[in-house]
Amino acid sequence: MLKGISPLISPELLKALCEMGHGDELVIADGNFPCESVGKNAVVIRADGHGTAEILEAVLKLIPLDTYTEKPAALMEVVKGDSCPEPAIWKIYDDILNKYEPENHSVEMMERFAFYERAKKAYLIIATGETAIYANVLLKKGVVAP
Numbered sequence: 001m002l003k004g005i006s007p008l009i010s011p012e013l014l015k016a017l018c019e020m021g022h023g024d025e026l027v028i029a030d031g032n033f034p035c036e037s038v039g040k041n042a043v044v045i046r047a048d049g050h051g052t053a054e055i056l057e058a059v060l061k062l063i064p065l066d067t068y069t070e071k072p073a074a075l076m077e078v079v080k081g082d083s084c085p086e087p088a089i090w091k092i093y094d095d096i097l098n099k100y101e102p103e104n105h106s107v108e109m110m111e112r113f114a115f116y117e118r119a120k121k122a123y124l125i126i127a128t129g130e131t132a133i134y135a136n137v138l139l140k141k142g143v144v145a146p
Contacts, residue, residue, distance in 0.1 A: 005062075006058040006061065008047070008050055008054060008055060008058040009058050009059075009062070010045065010047070012045050013045050013047070013126065014062075016043045016045060016123075016124045017059065017062055017063055017124070019043075019123075020063070020123050020124060020141045021141070022066065022141060022142060022143050023066060023068075023140060023141065024122075024123040024124075024140075024141050025118070025121065025122040025123060025124075025138055025139065025140050025141070026059070026122055026123060026124040026125070026126065026138070026139050026141070027039075027042075027119045027122050027124070027125045027126065027136060027137070027138050027139075028052050028055050028056055028059065028126045028128060028136070028137045028138075028139070029052070029119075029125055029126060029127050029128060029130075029136050030052055030128060030130035030131070030132060030133070030134075030135035030136050031127075031128065031129050031130050031131055032133065033125075033127070033136050034116075035125050035127040038116055038119050038120055038125065039119070039120075039122070039125040040120075041120065041121075042119075042120075042122050042123060042124060042125045043123060043124045043125070044124075044125045044127060045124065045125070045126050045127065046127050047126050047127060047128045047129070048127070048128070048129045049129050050128050050129060050130075051128060051129070051130045051132075051135075052089065052093075052128050052130040052132070052135045052136070052137060053089060053092045053093065053096060053130075055126055055128055056093060056096050056097075056137060057096050057099075057100075059126075059139070060096060060097070060099075060100035060101065060139075061100065063139075063141050063142070063144070064101070064141070064142035064143065064144060064145075065097075065101045065104055065105065065139060065140060065141070065142050066104075066140040066141060066142040066143075067104050067142050067143070068142070069140055070106060071106040071107060071108035072101075072104060072105070072106070072139065072140040072142065073093075073097060073105060073106070073107045073108070073137060073138065073139055073140070074107065074108040074109070074110050074115065074118070074137070074138040075090060075093070075107055075108070075109055075110065075115075075134070075136070075137055075138075076110055076111075076112055076115040076134055076136045077109040077110060077111060077112070077134075078134055079112055084133060084134065087132060087133065087134045087135065088132070089130075089132045089134075089135045090134075093107075093137055094107070104142075110138075115136065115138070118138065119136075119138060122138065
């Protein structure tokens with residue numbers, strides 16, 4: 001354990017976050033996301049037993065979002081025809097993003113398969129045990145200022 005580092009951040013996850021550079025992307029995936037098949041070229045780290053919102057908060061304590069892009073976060077939109085209402089977890093994400101990135105947290109809504117294609121290019125995928133549907137969130141890392 002380290003002072004100031006959330007116990008949700010495993011040594012492997014801390015290493016992967018440190019390895020990421022400006023513009024690299026990561027996905028915090030819910031329990032239904034196909035992490036291993038989508039993440040064939042990514043670092044895939046398991047965070048079973050944890051939810052996406054708590055991982056999002058722990059990650060945003062450590063990395064900034066990209067200020068050089070208009071929408072440094074992305075969500076998978078609800079599939080047309082799905083009877084699911086807007087996921088309540090999105091409001092929780094908005095609150096967390098506003099807390100850590102109040103000036104820079106615009107969110108892009110992406111069609112399901114477009115989200116998967118973008119996720120295939122991510123540096124890191126964090127596989128959580130989140131049970132909420134449409135709870136995947138993609139982040140673009142920014143510059144850590146001196």
